[in-house]
Amino acid sequence: MFCGILQAARTFRVYPAASIFIKGGSSYHNLPSCRHNLQLPAAHLKCFKIELRPMATSTKSTNRLAKEKSPYLLQHAHNPVDWYPWGEEAFEEARKQDKLIFLSVGYSTCHWCHVMEHESFENEEIAKIMNENFINIKVDREERPDVDKVYMTFVQASSGRGGWPMSVFLTPDLVPVAGGTYFPPKNTFGRPGFDTVLTSISNQWKENKQKFFDSGSKILEILERTSKLELNDGQSQISSESWKKCLQQLSKAFEHQYGGFSKAPKFPQPSNFNFLFQVYARNPESVEGKSALSMCVHTLKMMAKGGIHDHISQGFARYSTDEKWHVPHFEKMLYDQGQLLVSFSQAYVATKDEFFREIILDIITYVNRDLSHATGGFFSAEDADSLPGFDSPKKKEGAFCVWTNEEVDSLLGSKSVKEGSSVTLSDLACHHFDIQPDGNVNPYQDPHDELKNQNVLIVNGSEEETSEKFGLTLAETKAALKQIQSILHEARQNRPRPHLDDKMVAAWNGLMLSGLSKAYEAICDETVLDRAIRAADFLKEHMYNETTGTLLRCCYQDEKGNISQINEPISGFADDYAFVIRGLIDLYEASGQSRWLTWANDLQEKQDKLFWDNENAGYFSTAQNSHILLRLKDGQDGAEPTCNSVSAANLMRLSGMLERDELEEKAIKLLSAFKERLEKIPVALPEMSASLFLLQDSPTQVVVTGDPKSEGAQNLLAEIRSRLIPGRVLGFADGDEDGILYQRNATIKKMKVSKDGSASAYVCRNHTCSLPVTKPEQLRGLLDERLSSK
Structure with missing residues (x-):
């Protein structure tokens, strides 16, 4: 028996060779393979017993990935596949053995990456084919976005679609010759199985290598041509009316019933909000301004009421699979929390609606509790999948988050909403969150029957309507809902937690730094500013090389919870610089501390030196690297804005603050380089369109x-x-x-x-x-x- 074990458990690292469970009372609490802050009900904190439970992987061999620090690579460390990390050792082996490279790219919280691992990479027969015929490389796309970007460009160009896991076959010179995304293990529904694909490509390589080299040369030529994005010369003037086209395109795409800018699936797309709030700010009383604000407010409210928002344990999921924001893909990403914090802060400033203030605090609560390292940095993500129970053989998507009607009733059915009332907390919860006896998930949104009879909490009405239905005051309803949230949150802690990707990424920490800075300015809570300063201090100490003045892409926790690096740390990419610089400028404006502005200016100079295209203007995503075939420039704001979009605003802001006219000139060249896109399809670059206002209106x-x-x-x-x-x-x-x-x-x-x-x-x-x-x-x-x- 061990008392006071909780603190040790917080920093204990467990590898896939065994699972560790802490027993408190009659419940078992799993410490997952990647560390996580342990959260247990208070009643279970008195005394604990530690049990080691061997897992099936304990008898399997360990491959080279066991020496890595990326949680994604460590997930594959016990595959029978002879994996290599990206690097010269693998490339040299491919040249020496004259074999094609099979490159698999994914990330640790990717649902379909888990599926392909279980079906194919843990399959001894498929692993044998891979090991005998290929040099197999695993890449964490979040750790190496440079590798991911080049080969995703190829996959999208050759197949018309992209996604993860990404599967690409390369010559020993790293030229792509074939690729796709997820492959089923066997031929199914007209799709070739992975074993068939492996065998076919291997045979073709052995029979006619020249065909691959010829094909690779043509492919590389096409990629080089398309990678230029058809940019302009960086000198042409952009129409002052181009922002109106972006507004028109967003208005046309806007979905009026539930908000958002598509049908299904629906993504938050914070870059759209950033642009629309700028349109509103320019002229709040204009038709355009009112329309822009309306689209933002409606969408953000529908998201916050939807199932994409975790009503029990806070934060937002990656996206919803339906048009109602109801059934999410349950993974939670740091970059979404940081960007949405900015969006909800802007909404609160514009409307003074306390609803938005509550969501600001909601996101901060989640990130501080579940995505924060003790010294100030932020972890990357929580997985969508988890075990339904500690004895369950297989993970399911959303298992940690969903509820059956019976569970809710057993937890809440005996408790009244107030003294003397016959209405129970269960009655209130089932009505307010649309909890149904047979579950509230549309079967069409659950193709694998993982959510059958389960409920994803969603608010279809309002607190006022719930109060009226049960004859309560609004204050009584709010108090009851707070009690419901607390009880269900505590109950959820008795479930196996989803995997935590505790890799810390500079770019995403920069996005969170902006979110906290804007949140402080919106709600004036000093604890939020203090948290932002701790985050910036963390970046300076652990993700910055003061000798070279350069950022690092990632840092990691070691077995004791201390911050560590891999043997050859990965240098920061252009988006790391752009997002951290923006975060530092935002923190300077929030705190008034000039040290953050000084550092932002230093990083901008380093970004210009490493990534600026002196020939055609704009920033390459990567610095010069002998192992990267192409230096690409992102031309679309997606889940994250492009480094060029954010950098355009950074340059203008720094120019205005520091009277550096050369930075404004650089911003003009950057925006002019994207002139054609900004005038024809500005909806692809809403963040950059927002940056245009800084140029055309004057700050x-x-x-x-x-x-x-x-x-x-x-x-x-x-x-x-x-x-x-x-x-x-x-x-x-x-x-x-x-x-x-x-x-x-x-x-x-x-x-x-x-x-x-x-x-x-x-x-x-x-x-x-x-x-x-x-x-x-x-x-x-x-x-x-x-x-x-x-």
Whole structure:
């Protein structure tokens, strides 16, 4: 028996050779193969017993991936496939043995990656074919987006579709010759089985290698041609009306009943919100402004009420499989939480609706509890799949999150919503969250019958309607719903947790840094700002090489929960720089601490040196690398915005703050390089379209003098932060003559801090600044005047 074991359990690492269960009372609690903060009901924290339960994989051999740190690669460390990580050892072996390379790319929370692993990579017969005929390489797409991007471009061009797992066959010189995504293990429904594909390609290679080399040369030529994105020369002017086309295209795609910009499946697409909130901020009273705000508010509310939002344990899932935002793909990604935090913060600032404030706190609660390392960094994701029970042989999608009617009734049916009432918490929960006796999941959204008789909680009505139905006050309903959430959340902790991908990615930490900074500005909660500063400190300490001035792509936990790196750390990519720079600028505007602006400026200079295309403008996604066939530029904002979209705004903001005209010129070249896309299909680049406003409208620069923490400064900042200001650039003239603003910005140097330290504010546009004002109402007039002039 062990007492006080909880702290040790938090940092204990378990490899797939065994499962560890902690027993408390009559319940078992699994410590999954990748570490996770252990959360147990208080009643079970008195004393624990540790049991080791061997798993089927314990007798299997270990391959090279066991030496890696990526959770995804470690998941495959006990496959019978002789996997190599991406690197020279594998390439040299392919050349030496004269074999094709089979490249498999995925990520640790990918449902279909798990399926293909179970069906094919754990299959001894298929593994034998792979080992005898190919050099097999596993890549974590989140760790190596450069590899993923090149070969996904090939797969999409050759097959018309993409996705993960991605399966590609390469010559020993890394040229792709065939590929696809998921393959079933055997021929089925007219689709070739993986064993058939392997055998066929292997035979063709042995019979006619020249055919592969010829084909590969043609494919590479096509990829090189298409990778240029048909960009312009970086000099042409973009129409000032191009943003209207983006608005028209989004309006046409908008789904009015449930919100969003597609039918099914539905993705959050935060880049769309960023653009639409900018349209609203430019002219809130215009038809375009009102329409843009309406699309944002409706979609965000429907998402928050839908099943894509975890009503019990907070946070948002990756996407919904249906048009109602009801049945999600249950994985939760850090990059979604960070971007949606910005979107809900903008919605709260625009509407002052407390509903949005609650969702801001909801996302922060989830990330702080389930995706945070103790020293400040953020983990990548939680899996969609988990075991339905500790003795279950197979994981199911959503098992951790869904509920049967019987479960809910047993947990809540004996508890009344208030003293003397015959209405139980179960009655209230079943009505409010649409919990049905036979489950509420449409069978068409459950092709594998994994959600049969299960309920995904969704709010079809409102708290007001629920109050009216049960004769309760709104306060009583809110209190009852809070009690329901607490009871169900505690019950959920008795279930096997989904796998946690505890890899920490610089780009995604940057997105979360922006989210926290914008959330602080929206709700003025100092604990949120403190959390953002801890996150930035973590990035500086663990994901930045001060000697070279470069970012690292990832860092990891070791067996003791300490931060570690692989032997040859992966250098940061362009999106790591772009997203971290934006996060640092946002943190500077939230905190007033110039050190973050200084670091952002340093990183921008390094990004320009490593990734800028001196010939055609814009940023390559990768730096020069002998193992990467093509240097590509992303031309579409997707689940994450492109580095070029974010960088365009970063350049304009830094230019305005630091009076660096060369950065504005670079932004103009970047945007002009994408001129054709921005004018023809701007809906593919909504984030970049939003960046256009900074160029075409000229930023609204607001400078606050004096101590940013003083009461006077805080009153002025509250006025600034009370509205969305298009192209806002916020600076602090705090009297620190060693600060970067005083060194770089001659205008700010002239903005004297008063002798008594009292705060004042200037509003500047088109290189012309107002006289200083000291009262919020005076500042309000200046800001309203500037807004109405756009």
